[in-house]
Amino acid sequence: MATHKLLLLAGDGIGPEVMAEVKRVAAWLDQAGLASFAIEEDLVGGCAYDAHGAAISEDAMARAKAADAVLLGAVGGPKWASVPYEARPEAGLLRLRKDLQLFANLRPAICYPALADASSLKREVVEGLDILIVRELTGGVYFGEPKTIIDLGNGQKRAIDTQVYDTYEIERIAAVAFELARTRRNKVTSSEKHNVMKSGVLWKEVVTALHERAYKDVELEHNLADSLAMQLVRWPKQYDVIVTDNLFGDILSDIAAMLTGSLGMLPSASLGAADPVTGKRAALYEPVHGSAPDIAGKGIANPIAMIGSLAMALRYSFNQGEVADRIDQAIAGVLASGKRTGDIAGPGTETIGTQDMGKAIIAEL
Amino acid sequence: MATHKLLLLAGDGIGPEVMAEVKRVAAWLDQAGLASFAIEEDLVGGCAYDAHGAAISEDAMARAKAADAVLLGAVGGPKWASVPYEARPEAGLLRLRKDLQLFANLRPAICYPALADASSLKREVVEGLDILIVRELTGGVYFGEPKTIIDLGNGQKRAIDTQVYDTYEIERIAAVAFELARTRRNKVTSSEKHNVMKSGVLWKEVVTALHERAYKDVELEHNLADSLAMQLVRWPKQYDVIVTDNLFGDILSDIAAMLTGSLGMLPSASLGAADPVTGKRAALYEPVHGSAPDIAGKGIANPIAMIGSLAMALRYSFNQGEVADRIDQAIAGVLASGKRTGDIAGPGTETIGTQDMGKAIIAEL
Ligand SMILES: CC(C)[C@H](C(=O)O)[C@@H](O)C(=O)O
Numbered sequence: 001m002a003t004h005k006l007l008l009l010a011g012d013g014i015g016p017e018v019m020a021e022v023k024r025v026a027a028w029l030d031q032a033g034l035a036s037f038a039i040e041e042d043l044v045g046g047c048a049y050d051a052h053g054a055a056i057s058e059d060a061m062a063r064a065k066a067a068d069a070v071l072l073g074a075v076g077g078p079k080w081a082s083v084p085y086e087a088r089p090e091a092g093l094l095r096l097r098k099d100l101q102l103f104a105n106l107r108p109a110i111c112y113p114a115l116a117d118a119s120s121l122k123r124e125v126v127e128g129l130d131i132l133i134v135r136e137l138t139g140g141v142y143f144g145e146p147k148t149i150i151d152l153g154n155g156q157k158r159a160i161d162t163q164v165y166d167t168y169e170i171e172r173i174a175a176v177a178f179e180l181a182r183t184r185r186n187k188v189t190s191s192e193k194h195n196v197m198k199s200g201v202l203w204k205e206v207v208t209a210l211h212e213r214a215y216k217d218v219e220l221e222h223n224l225a226d227s228l229a230m231q232l233v234r235w236p237k238q239y240d241v242i243v244t245d246n247l248f249g250d251i252l253s254d255i256a257a258m259l260t261g262s263l264g265m266l267p268s269a270s271l272g273a274a275d276p277v278t279g280k281r282a283a284l285y286e287p288v289h290g291s292a293p294d295i296a297g298k299g300i301a302n303p304i305a306m307i308g309s310l311a312m313a314l315r316y317s318f319n320q321g322e323v324a325d326r327i328d329q330a331i332a333g334v335l336a337s338g339k340r341t342g343d344i345a346g347p348g349t350e351t352i353g354t355q356d357m358g359k360a361i362i363a364e365l
Numbered sequence: 366m367a368t369h370k371l372l373l374l375a376g377d378g379i380g381p382e383v384m385a386e387v388k389r390v391a392a393w394l395d396q397a398g399l400a401s402f403a404i405e406e407d408l409v410g411g412c413a414y415d416a417h418g419a420a421i422s423e424d425a426m427a428r429a430k431a432a433d434a435v436l437l438g439a440v441g442g443p444k445w446a447s448v449p450y451e452a453r454p455e456a457g458l459l460r461l462r463k464d465l466q467l468f469a470n471l472r473p474a475i476c477y478p479a480l481a482d483a484s485s486l487k488r489e490v491v492e493g494l495d496i497l498i499v500r501e502l503t504g505g506v507y508f509g510e511p512k513t514i515i516d517l518g519n520g521q522k523r524a525i526d527t528q529v530y531d532t533y534e535i536e537r538i539a540a541v542a543f544e545l546a547r548t549r550r551n552k553v554t555s556s557e558k559h560n561v562m563k564s565g566v567l568w569k570e571v572v573t574a575l576h577e578r579a580y581k582d583v584e585l586e587h588n589l590a591d592s593l594a595m596q597l598v599r600w601p602k603q604y605d606v607i608v609t610d611n612l613f614g615d616i617l618s619d620i621a622a623m624l625t626g627s628l629g630m631l632p633s634a635s636l637g638a639a640d641p642v643t644g645k646r647a648a649l650y651e652p653v654h655g656s657a658p659d660i661a662g663k664g665i666a667n668p669i670a671m672i673g674s675l676a677m678a679l680r681y682s683f684n685q686g687e688v689a690d691r692i693d694q695a696i697a698g699v700l701a702s703g704k705r706t707g708d709i710a711g712p713g714t715e716t717i718g719t720q721d722m723g724k725a726i727i728a729e730l
């Protein structure tokens with residue numbers, strides 16, 4: 001059995017607590033002979049800044065490049081509110097995305113039936129919801145230049161950010177969306193603001209042309225980003241795969257995740273292009289939720305999204321879909337048994353802590 | 366009694382139908398001696414393109430500048446999907462905003478108690494909701510240069526949009542938000558993405574400094590735009606006034622409006638700076654909803670947001686708050702009587718058309 005080189009970057013806030021449960025599950029899988037891992041660990045985010053003065057060290061970057069997959073907890077917190085811009089916790093995550101060329105961010109928004117009542121939306125609106133946001137992750141306003149603040153004198157400054165998209169960047173992310181739609185309900189909704197942004201005009205043009213050329217079997221629709229945000233709130237089940245740019249994807253995927261009431265449950269994958277010879281691709285897996293500094297260190301954080309990220313790695317990076325299925329089933333089993341962390345507790349459920357949730361999942365395995 | 370010079374730009378889709386009810390109400394107010402209007406009408410959007418080859422004519426622009434207030438219906442529709450970019454329907458609206466310097470867009474999101482069940486969110490999440498989004502409307506990525514598509518050869522193009530904000534632009538919109546908060550629940554939430562955008566860094570800095578300098582009595586918090594979008598879905602009642610940039614405001618205000626279940630009910634105001642001598646300010650009032658081409662011409666559109674826009678004009682431009690209150694009460698009265706247009710119909714209500722809704726509101730007046 002191939003040994004998977006995993007780099008764990010637990011990060012800040014609740015990151016280390018939830019990552020500890022990934023280690024627990026990985027150790028169990030190893031022992032049970034279901035998967036074999038060679039695990040390294042390093043720092044990212046505020047803790048890396050505290051140790052090295054940078055949000056990720058060169059050493060950690062080198063390890064990330066050498067790994068088969070990176071698992072990341074979360075970055076950021078009030079402690080680092082005033083560190084220099086280039087060293088802020090998020091810079092570590094952004095550098096990983098950019099340097100590993102992880103252009104395709106897959107964010108599933110799934111409503112777990114047992115948790116439908118945890119949503120602020122009516123049960124019938126979200127029950128059974130299963131949409132996938134495909135977000136472009138290495139372009140757009142996150143990385144475009146110029147990106148600067150100029151002093152104009154007289155107490156006036158001017159801030160500039162630049163949204164840049166090239167045809168090939170739009171084409172490759174759209175291709176990912178169309179391919180994934182074929183394995184699902186065969187529908188892609190592309191979202192931009194072509195009515196006010198030139199990048200939206202090009203986005204729509206490129207997605208439409210690619211669809212014509214190679215994916216006519218997939219249903220394609222275009223929704224303006226503001227209208228899509230509205231429709232997500234009104235009736236999210238109309239969507240299957242949503243493809244959009246870096247900034248809109250940031251917002252829309254957070255909305256979609258929150259709709260489900262299952263935020264602490266949702267993993268995500270950030271993937272690079274497959275190597276034409278080996279088929280290997282750079283990959284980073286992380287929960288959709290953030291570092292939740294308010295509950296960090298209390299042992300009450302929900303580790304399911306983080307453990308689900310390991311399952312996603314097994315599925316997308318290691319071709320071990322059956323083992324991933326087993327983890328997902330174990331998670332469903334624990335939920336069905338009524339065991340919950342505080343964030344997803346409801347009437348009649350039993351509230352347990354982070355470690356007990358990890359152990360309960362292993363017991364189910 | 367001063368005569369108010371109103372320019373009505375009904376626009377496309379359901380615009381003309383809902384604007385007809387504004388004319389009905391305005392005529393009634395005139396006759397009842399409650400207000401005096403001198404009404405002109407002109408074209409904007411797709412219909413202006415059809416007539417003049419531009420989304421707004423120079424003549425209409427001149428009339429808009431001369432008016433005390435502009436009322437706009439809605440622009441756009443599939444009919445104009447392939448007109449040249451510079452002449453697309455939205456360009457008319459954008460030019461009005463820019464040339465009249467309507468930098469402050471006020472978008473109230475109010476949940477009418479009678480309509481709480483029309484929301485996709487649980488009643489307890491939205492009942493009594495009353496938030497105000499203050500959106501910067503003349504800057505940011507909507508207008509920043511360069512804004513272009515470059516041909517790179519080899520089938521590759523590059524699209525560029527530019528987000529630009531100067532200190533004074535942020536300061537003046539933040540001041541509007543703080544002032545309005547003082548008349549409400551005294552809390553402002555400022556939203557940007559300072560963790561990835563330099564404009565977010567400047568935005569946060571300027572809002573914080575202005576708060577320190579002049580509005581320490583108002584509670585101020587900062588929320589990242591993605592997190593705010595989530596929180597709006599989870600528990601919107603935590604907010605009072607939200608101040609944000611042009612693009613985030615576009616999306617966040619649409620989400621907030623959709624939460625209420627009252628989209629067809631919500632008017633908005635776009636205001637310029639007050640003249641230091643006369644106190645007059647350029648103003649445009651329009652519904653939050655769009656042109657709804659799918660139901661245009663059927664006589665079933667909800668005219669309440671459009672009539673509410675007239676009430677807002679009376680309140681903000683004409684200092685006739687009592688008359689505005691009377692209109693708002695008449696609207697509430699009609700709703701309480703169980704009369705509804707199709708979009709807000711529910712069990713036990715009576716569905717009526719656009720014209721009958723206009724007449725019912727006048728009957729209540
Ligand atoms: C932490 C931050 C830089 C990041 C982003 O804006 O992309 C986060 O919100 C996300 O969605 O992964």
Ligand SMILES: CC(C)[C@H](C(=O)O)[C@@H](O)C(=O)O
Binds near residue numbers: 195455458
């Ligand atoms: C019609 C369009 C240009 C406009 C915008 O994006 O500002 C609309 O969505 C709005 O919010 O008023």
